[in-house]
Structure formats: structure tokens, C-alpha cells
Amino acid sequence: MTAPPPFSSRFPIRRRVVLLGATGSIGGNALRVIASHRDRLELVGVASNSNWRRLAEIAREYSVREAAICDPAAFAEAKLSGSFHMATRLLQGPEGLRQIASLPAADVVLVAVAGTAGLEPSMAAIAAGKSLALASKEVLVLAGKFVMDEAARRGTRILPVDSEHNAVFQCIEGHPSTGVRRVVLTASGGAFRDWPAERLEHATPSDALKHPNWSMGPKITVDSATLANKGLELMEAKWLFGLRPDQCTAVMHPQSLVHCLVEFNDGAMLAQLSPSSMTFPIQHALLYPDRFEGVEPPIDLERLMRLDFGPIDEGRYPMFRYAREAMRAGGVAPAAFNAANEVAVDAFLRGRIAFLAIPRIVDHVLANTSNFEPSDLKAVLQADREARESAERGIENL
Numbered sequence: 001m002t003a004p005p006p007f008s009s010r011f012p013i014r015r016r017v018v019l020l021g022a023t024g025s026i027g028g029n030a031l032r033v034i035a036s037h038r039d040r041l042e043l044v045g046v047a048s049n050s051n052w053r054r055l056a057e058i059a060r061e062y063s064v065r066e067a068a069i070c071d072p073a074a075f076a077e078a079k080l081s082g083s084f085h086m087a088t089r090l091l092q093g094p095e096g097l098r099q100i101a102s103l104p105a106a107d108v109v110l111v112a113v114a115g116t117a118g119l120e121p122s123m124a125a126i127a128a129g130k131s132l133a134l135a136s137k138e139v140l141v142l143a144g145k146f147v148m149d150e151a152a153r154r155g156t157r158i159l160p161v162d163s164e165h166n167a168v169f170q171c172i173e174g175h176p177s178t179g180v181r182r183v184v185l186t187a188s189g190g191a192f193r194d195w196p197a198e199r200l201e202h203a204t205p206s207d208a209l210k211h212p213n214w215s216m217g218p219k220i221t222v223d224s225a226t227l228a229n230k231g232l233e234l235m236e237a238k239w240l241f242g243l244r245p246d247q248c249t250a251v252m253h254p255q256s257l258v259h260c261l262v263e264f265n266d267g268a269m270l271a272q273l274s275p276s277s278m279t280f281p282i283q284h285a286l287l288y289p290d291r292f293e294g295v296e297p298p299i300d301l302e303r304l305m306r307l308d309f310g311p312i313d314e315g316r317y318p319m320f321r322y323a324r325e326a327m328r329a330g331g332v333a334p335a336a337f338n339a340a341n342e343v344a345v346d347a348f349l350r351g352r353i354a355f356l357a358i359p360r361i362v363d364h365v366l367a368n369t370s371n372f373e374p375s376d377l378k379a380v381l382q383a384d385r386e387a388r389e390s391a392e393r394g395i396e397n398l
Ligand code: NDP
Pocket: 020, 021, 022, 023, 024, 025, 026, 027, 047, 048, 049, 050, 051, 052, 070, 097, 111, 112, 113, 114, 115, 117, 135, 136, 137, 138, 161, 162, 163, 214, 215, 216, 217, 218, 219, 220, 278
């Protein structure tokens, strides 16, 4: 892990939060946390891609002074509409996101934008010395080495928001990292976990978006159905906690109440439990290291009947196997996996390809990627672009 906590645990003043992806699923949960801790948390900046109407509502409701809209057409519409309060400065495009991520008035930046668009603002927040509360796992999968190196160099703390990683963070805190044998992330199995394999051929986007336990944005919900999400999370854990690939593992756990198990060298395990709502890890990250009442009630042990665990069937979930292979291969393979997955999931959601074509596209891209160790961020971004082009060609040639 990186540097010691920059925060006093006494909350002499309100912690000032920038929320990137405010209009999304994590964004909505973060707003619930902020709303119930208004005496401790203050929203000072918000950003979205194109949903400027919702962003304007949020800015008004929380009296936010800085707002960024990435999409140029949406920015122009928002400007013309006059929906934002006069006192709110409106910033535009990727540069606007970078600016808002490094606001002098901010203490912590919560990055919750879908996909890899969170990379540049995350780097900007680190460079500006902000604490980074990171939900966007793709950022670490794409460029974990560069993000973690920069955070270490600047002494920036990265607070994991992804529920499993937040859980690992809670379990290993105070333990020397040399004592950790492995971390075990839990997987719900996603929307199709009870479907017979032959039905998957006909799975539609609306089927894939019905997650049994979690309410999340569309991309991650499809990633849960393929288990690409768990694969991405293994890579995320590797970077966040400085682990070897063989120390990052996962098991099925259909109830989604235990979010991780950390196994120590002596065989003892620590687990973290909370209801399957993102308000828990978000609150932990935003108020860290303090603990106050949560937005939602804890698990009711009187009603809890059972906790099941089991192995992941890689035959049924090829995306999980490809992710593990990419993690072991290192270099630009994780970036290629991530980019190919993003393109394939988008194509599936738009009805361009079938559900079972997602792993075929990713396999095609990985097979055609010449792996190498990138020396800088530019090389990673180039590999990301090439993998996207290769995925597009794969889709056209299906
Ligand atoms: P959603 O699709 O619900 O929301 C995405 C958000 O990102 C929206 O606010 C969207 O704005 C914004 N956005 C997208 N592209 C850009 C861009 N180029 N610039 C600025 N903002 C952009 O996603 P989720 O909230 O589900 O997920 C967000 C991230 O958190 C993902 O990386 C995901 O893997 C991770 N995560 C999510 C979890 C969850 O429970 N949802 C759990 C753990 C991790 P607009 O509305 O205008 O399009």
C-alpha cells in the first residue's frame, strides 16, 4: 500500500469531495453517502459524460461550484440551457475532467466513470496530491504500474471503492504484507449463473442486465454475467496490494455478503461482510479511517440462513480464464483484454453481437496481440487503441 493516511480522524472540517461519474450507479450511491453525512462531507466538484440534466440537478441540490461535462455536444447544450446555477463553473471535455480532478478546493477525488476514461483524471488527482477513491477498476487494469508508481512517488493514498478491494483493504490493514499468502475475492456468478449452458446462446442484453444481487451500471453488469468483472478485479487486486498473480484468486459466493477472504501464512483467514450495497465501501473510502452510522442497515444475522462458497468453472466462464492468462502474461496483455472486452460488451449491448461472441472477440484480440513490457503510459495507450481496432475487425468478421 502507499503512504500513511493524509486525514486526521477527528473531522475538524468537512472533507471536500470531487465525484467523477456523478450521474452513474456508483455516483448515485456516493450521493446517498454524502447526503447522510453532510456535516462531514462536502461535494465541491462533479462530472459526467453527457447526462447534463441530471448533473445540473445534482449541482443545484448540493450547491456544487465546479462541474465538468466530457461530451462536447452535451456541454454546448448544457451551456445554452442555463440549467446550472450562475455560481457553478462549467468545464468541458477531458481537460475539464483533469481540471476538476485537481481542484485546489478538493481533498478526495472519487473516480467512478465507466471504462478507461477515468485514467487521465486519476493521474491528475494523484499529481495534485489528492486522495484517490478509486471505483474505476479499468484504470488499474490498463495502467496499474504507472498509476501505482506515481501514487507512491507523490505519497498519494489510493482508497479502493470496488467492494471486494475495499474489503481486502479492511482485512489487511495493520498486517505486514509479507504475512499475506493470498486474497480470495468472491463472485456472485452474475445474471446467468443458474442458466443451462445451452440457453446462453440466446441471452439478450436485457437478460444480462438482470443481476441477482447488485444494482450497477450496464457495462459492469454484463462483465458480471461473463465473469470478466472478476478477472479484471484480480488484476486490480494485484496492483492495489502489490501481489503476485498466483496470490490473487476468486471463488463463487452466490449470496454476495462476504466480499473477500484474506488468507495469511499461518492459514488463518479474515473475511469482510456487509450487505450487497455499494454505499458500504463508498462510505468507508470517503470517511476513512473513521466509522459512522451507515446509510443502510447491516446484515441481519437473525435472518441470515447460509453462506455458500465454491470453485469457479472456467469452462463455463472463459472470460475469467482469459483474464487470468492475461494477468499472468503481464505486459500489455491486461490492457488488450480490457480494451477488447469494452468493445465487445458495447457491441453486445447495442445488439451487434451475441452474448457468446464476447469471449470469441476477446480471444481473437489476445491471440493477435504481440505482448511486450510497456515503458511508458503512451505505449500502453497505443496498445489499448490497437486492441480496440482489432476487436472492431473481429466483430466485422464474425
Ligand atoms: P454507470 O454506467 O452507471 O455510470 C458511468 C458514469 O461515468 C456516468 O456518470 C457517466 O456519465 C460517466 N462517464 C462515462 N464516460 C465518461 C467520460 N468519458 N467522462 C466523464 N464521465 C464519464 O457505471 P457504474 O457507476 O456502474 O461504474 C462506474 C465505475 O465503477 C466502473 O469502472 C465500474 O467498473 C466501477 N464499479 C462499479 C460498481 C457498481 O456497483 N456500479 C462496483 C464496483 C466498481 P453519463 O451519465 O453522462 O453517461
